[in-house]
Amino acid sequence: MxxxxxxxxxxxxxxxxxxxxxxxxxxxxxxxxxxxxxxxxxxxxxxxxxxxxxxxxxxxxxxxxxxxxxxxxxxxxxxxxxxxxxxxxxxxxxxxxxxxxxxxxxxxxxxxxxxxxxxxxxxxxxxxxxxxxxxxxTGGNTGPAHEQLSERELQVFLRLARGESVSEIGNNLHLSVKTISTYRSRLLEKLGVSSNAELAAYAIRNGLLVE
Structure with a gap:
């Protein structure tokens, strides 16, 4: 069973x-x-x-x-x-x-x-x-950049896109503010954006935010 x-x-x-x-x-x-x-x-x-x-x-x-x-x-x-x-x-x-x-x-x-x-x-x-x-x-997949994110990066990305602050994410994931800030910087670079607002816009554009 x-x-x-x-x-x-x-x-x-x-x-x-x-x-x-x-x-x-x-x-x-x-x-x-x-x-x-x-x-x-x-x-x-x-x-x-x-x-x-x-x-x-x-x-x-x-x-x-x-x-x-x-x-x-x-x-x-x-x-x-x-x-x-x-x-x-x-x-x-x-x-x-x-x-x-x-x-x-x-x-x-x-x-x-x-x-x-x-x-x-x-x-x-x-x-x-x-x-x-x-x-x-085979190298034929030119999918969006978020498909290449690690599990932790994806966690932080979705929380930032939903409007959570760095300190809130740190508390929720039991990580330091410095660590979350490092992930945020890495996300901005990988996704080619420059702010949390642009992260949210990216998430909306790619249909990643769920009601």
Whole structure:
């Protein structure tokens, strides 16, 4: 029996995924969570095999939770969920340790196949994600600069774009203000912008900010 956890801040989305899995006799729902903090707390008490993790969560984002899982629950497999198509985030999430990336409009067959694939220790790549990866490997992918950011850089970038201050980000990520300032400088250079406002504009232009 594979134990599944569903983490999404929308009850209707969690219910939809729960319904998709209801008839699969070898899959059980260990818990559901509506925030990153709740998910991390639940993981301390509930054994889980596969985590269905929303990319955009209030407070601790899906990127934050992914980093926590990689550090504290190495055997746990993570499927990132997003309302965005693969072009936006898939390669960045795979590069930063996710075992797969699913759009929220996937059907039940793809969801179940993805869960079973990652539970076997393999990566789940949709046809489009595999195509993007192949383009990258052959040098044909000229995707946006944010796809090359590290996991920590992506964490800091999304928080800056949402308007968090350097000190707030430092508190939330348990890092010094100096360290966050260093990440900020690196982000400005990598993304070719010169201010937090331009970072936010970049995020909006590339569809990276989620309501």
């Amino acid at each position: 594979l134990r599944i956890a569903i983490v999404d801040d929308h009850k209707i989305v969690r219910a939809g995924f729960r319904d998709m899995l209801a008839e699969e006799l070898d899959l059980s729902i260990a818990f559901e969570a509506g925030s990153g903090e709740e998910a991390i707390e639940q993981l301390r008490a509930q054994p889980v095999d596969v985590l269905l993790l929303d990319l955009s969560l209030p407070g601790q984002s899906g990127v934050d939770v992914l980093k926590h899982v990689k550090q504290r629950h190495q055997a746990l497999r993570v499927l990132m969920l997003s309302g965005f198509p693969e072009e936006r985030y898939a390669l960045a999430m795979i590069r930063n340790g996710a075992d797969g990336y699913l759009c929220k409009d996937c059907d039940a067959e793809e969801l179940v196949r993805a869960i079973r694939t990652v539970a076997q220790g393999r990566r789940h790549l949709s046809a489009r994600t595999a195509e993007l990866l192949a383009e990258e490997l």
